[in-house]
Amino acid sequence: MTGRRPDAAGRAALALYRDAPWRERAHVHVRWWSAPFRRLEPLLPATGAVLEIGCGHGLFSAYAAVAGPGRRVVGVDIDADKIAAGAGAAARVPHLDLTVAPDGAVPAGPWDAVVVVDxxxxxxxxxxRRLLTAAAAQVAPGGRLVVKEMGASPAWKVRWNRWQETLSVRVLRITEGSTTFTFVPPDVMAGWLREEGLAVTATRLDAGRVHPHHVLVGERAAGWGQPTSATATT
Ligand SMILES: C[S@@+](CC[C@H](N)C(=O)[O-])C[C@H]1O[C@@H](n2cnc3c(N)ncnc32)[C@H](O)[C@@H]1O
Structure with a gap:
């Protein structure tokens, strides 16, 4: 259970939703137990500007903000109802903002980290791919793009995840989005990030879990965007 149980910052982040309606409170608690947030938070820089794209009710953004008081965290989502559900939580943390992203636009950076979770x-x-290209373009030199998705193996975890997502999107209608799912294999997605000039590491996060959790970290070189010595002398 280590790594799944909320740590102090996790408990504090969940407590931010204490005045929310029971449905939202239940949702953020279920979300905590189903997602490996404790493995993702240390992948963010301890300080600086952090953008979460598709933050939903904002639980991971809230956790990142509480765990890292030196971070300024902005969470955006296309679903205005989810942002409204997280508004009470965000109001309790001065360095956390949750806001609607009209048409899914990526807010201009530079961001020290951009994180996209499920x-x-x-x-x-x-x-x-377009969203990742837009996100990568806003990552500061020396910054990183953290992409948490589901992996492509083992088959039983992939099947389990598809069944659960079908329930969430088509039956319970918890999540906005298309009613078909496209799980791009991590190695294909890693190739996309490399084409955006990022140095990529891939890590499975599914040990002891029924979902095939997986994370890619794409790092932007510190000197990116500066003229090379060859360019500078011409
Ligand atoms: C499964 S939820 C995950 C929410 C949150 N990241 C978490 O881990 O709890 C996916 C979220 O992505 C949002 N979303 C889908 N497409 C998006 C886009 N193009 N830009 C921003 N948010 C988007 C949905 O509205 C939904 O809230």
């Missing part, structure tokens, strides 16, 4: 599978593959 969002891309709701979009067709080309739209996933």
């Amino acid at each position: 969002v891309l599978y709701l979009l067709p593959a080309e739209a996933q």
